[in-house]
Amino acid sequence: xxxxxxxxxxxxxxxxxxxxxxxxxxxxxxxxxxxxxxxxxxxxxxxxxxxxxxxxxxxxxxxxxxxxxxxxxxxxxxxxxxxxxxxxxxxxxxxxxxxxxxxxxxxxxxxxxxxxxxxxxxxxxxxxxxxxxxxxxxxxxxxxxxxxxxxxxxxxxxxxxxxxxxxxxxxxxxxxxxxxxxxxxxxxxxxxxxxxxxxxxxxxxxxxxxxxxxxxxxxxxxxxxxxxxxxxxxxxxxxxxxxxxxxxxxxxxxxxxxxxxxxxxxxxx
Amino acid sequence: xxxxxxxxxxxxxxxxxxxxxxxxxxxxxxxxxxxxxxxxxxxxxxxxxxxxxxxxxxxxxxxxxxxxxxxxxxxxxxxxxxxxxxxxxxxxxxxxxxxxxxxxxxxxxxxxxxxxxxxxxxxxxxxxxxxxxxxxxxxxxxxxxxxxxxxxxxxxxxxxxxxxxxxxxxxxxxxxxxxxxxxxxxxxxxxxxxxxxxxxxxxxxxxxxxxxxxxxxxxxxxxxxxxxxxxxxxxxxxxxxxxxxxxxxxxxxxxxxxxxxxxxxxxxxxxxxx
Numbered sequence: 296x297x298x299x300x301x302x303x304x305x306x307x308x309x310x311x312x313x314x315x316x317x318x319x320x321x322x323x324x325x326x327x328x329x330x331x332x333x334x335x336x337x338x339x340x341x342x343x344x345x346x347x348x349x350x351x352x353x354x355x356x357x358x359x360x361x362x363x364x365x366x367x368x369x370x371x372x373x374x375x376x377x378x379x380x381x382x383x384x385x386x387x388x389x390x391x392x393x394x395x396x397x398x399x400x401x402x403x404x405x406x407x408x409x410x411x412x413x414x415x416x417x418x419x420x421x422x423x424x425x426x427x428x429x430x431x432x433x434x435x436x437x438x439x440x441x442x443x444x445x446x447x448x449x450x451x452x453x454x455x456x457x458x459x460x461x462x463x464x465x466x467x468x469x470x471x472x473x474x475x476x477x478x479x480x481x482x483x484x485x486x487x488x489x490x491x492x493x494x495x496x497x498x499x500x501x502x503x504x505x506x507x508x509x510x511x512x513x514x515x516x517x518x519x520x521x522x523x524x525x526x527x528x529x530x531x532x533x534x535x536x537x538x539x540x541x542x543x544x545x546x547x548x549x550x551x552x553x554x555x556x557x558x559x560x561x562x563x564x
Numbered sequence: 565x566x567x568x569x570x571x572x573x574x575x576x577x578x579x580x581x582x583x584x585x586x587x588x589x590x591x592x593x594x595x596x597x598x599x600x601x602x603x604x605x606x607x608x609x610x611x612x613x614x615x616x617x618x619x620x621x622x623x624x625x626x627x628x629x630x631x632x633x634x635x636x637x638x639x640x641x642x643x644x645x646x647x648x649x650x651x652x653x654x655x656x657x658x659x660x661x662x663x664x665x666x667x668x669x670x671x672x673x674x675x676x677x678x679x680x681x682x683x684x685x686x687x688x689x690x691x692x693x694x695x696x697x698x699x700x701x702x703x704x705x706x707x708x709x710x711x712x713x714x715x716x717x718x719x720x721x722x723x724x725x726x727x728x729x730x731x732x733x734x735x736x737x738x739x740x741x742x743x744x745x746x747x748x749x750x751x752x753x754x755x756x757x758x759x760x761x762x763x764x765x766x767x768x769x770x771x772x773x774x775x776x777x778x779x780x781x782x783x784x785x786x787x788x789x790x791x792x793x794x795x796x797x798x799x800x801x802x803x804x805x806x807x808x809x810x811x812x813x814x815x816x817x818x819x820x821x822x823x824x825x826x827x828x829x830x831x832x833x834x835x836x837x838x
Contacts (some may be wrong), residue, residue, distance in 0.1 A: 311661075312660060316670065404775075405814050410590050432583040493666065509668060510669060
């Protein structure tokens with residue numbers, strides 16, 4: 296009876312995994328095939344087509360640059376903000392957090408539409424800048440949610456000790472505080488990167504004319520061009536990229552957790 | 565690190581006010597005024613009075629509810645199965661289940677279409693075994709499949725978190741006191757997992773009810789949801805009408821997050837991997 300249940304459980308887990316991965320595996324396998332929808336032997340023509348398709352590559356590069364830039368700015372802005380939040384009174388802090396997390400809870404279409412209306416009212420039309428500001432707004436909560444808990448764990452007396460030993464507040468920040476919260480900062484940055492790369496709705500509403508990210512390019516040309524062979528290659532590259540990135544995040548977390556444990560163990564000696 | 569460092573949050577506060585609060589006030593303004601700037605409820609009332617919009621609203625609610633129910637129906641048993649795995653395997657399997665979520669959303673839609681298309685994978689298989697072809701692409705069913713596929717991890721994570729945190733002693737106590745497995749589930753495990761279930765419901769229902777991209781990509785323009793009408797108003801530059809509809813969507817969001825406040829507070833981090 297017990298083995299029967301265990302077998303059923305494994306079958307169910309396997310079944311859902313198979314359903315979840317079938318589109319991904321299909322894209323990856325077909326990316327190495329010459330024919331669009333059938334396996335006709337190993338070939339890299341789709342990758343070749345991808346690198347020769349300027350418009351798709353432009354959109355892809357725009358996505359990457361936008362993600363890097365907005366994640367970087369959000370990480371700096373968010374980390375500095377966390378130090379301020381820590382010093383804030385509890386009630387004010389929870390109000391600020393509630394408002395800051397609105398983009399997480401709200402429907403993307405409302406966030407995107409409202410940003411578009413706001414920019415239209417103050418600057419007239421959408422541009423690179425409006426898209427960039429919108430992405431920073433979108434990813435900022437993810438940075439704060441990752442950095443703030445790490446900052447709470449930080450032992451203030453170490454910072455004070457640095458000041459007592461003659462470090463300036465800026466030196467103490469860079470040499471003592473920053474290395475300690477760095478894992479949270481990096482996780483926040485990488486998460487911000489993936490959220491920005493993956494976004495469609497907010498980009499769609501706030502981008503300027505003539506500028507496309509990967510998501511909006513596919514969306515806008517889909518009804519004319521359908522599924523391009525390039526997309527198979529692109530999906531494979533992106534999937535592998537994201538896989539590496541998540542493994543990196545996990546490795547950072549495991550390492551920082553291990554360091555925390557060993558630091559505690561040393562403390563009790 | 566002193567009281568003075570409160571000022572370090574200044575730029576952040578300015579950003580929040582400038583790019584979260586003000587845009588929301590702008591959409592509120594547009595939603596409640598007409599093109600001449602006069603105060604009106606016409607956009608909001610018009611949004612629910614137009615028969616075309618009523619039809620879209622009904623379809624949207626039906627799709628979002630179905631997607632939420634199917635996600636829950638698939639995710640709850642899966643969460644139970646996953647908690648029974650060995651500790652080391654658990655985190656690996658959770659990782660496996662959220663990994664596809666991180667592939668580009670538009671490319672996910674493309675991938676699903678290659679499977680559902682009239683000459684896609686499903687129909688190739690059906691033809692091969694001698695069965696008639698199925699027409700799934702560009703239908704209600706295709707959009708539903710897309711939503712379930714895309715939002716499934718949002719349901720799984722909070723439900724799994726809640727189920728895995730249930731104290732095993734409580735289950736044993738219930739069995740010691742004579743309840744069978746079904747009664748234990750009904751009166752002990754299920755109520756304890758409720759916050760996660762509620763949080764999962766919000767995290768699927770909100771994006772589903774406000775979707776327009778999945779409907780467009782997988783419905784081929786034949787499935788008109790409220791989100792598609794908002795998008796149409798946006799492309800036509802009808803900002804007041806669009807805002808009126810967006811306000812109705814926002815009302816749904818606020819309603820579902822109010823109803824599920826307790827659950828969301830505990831499990832709100834479900835979308836975040838780490």
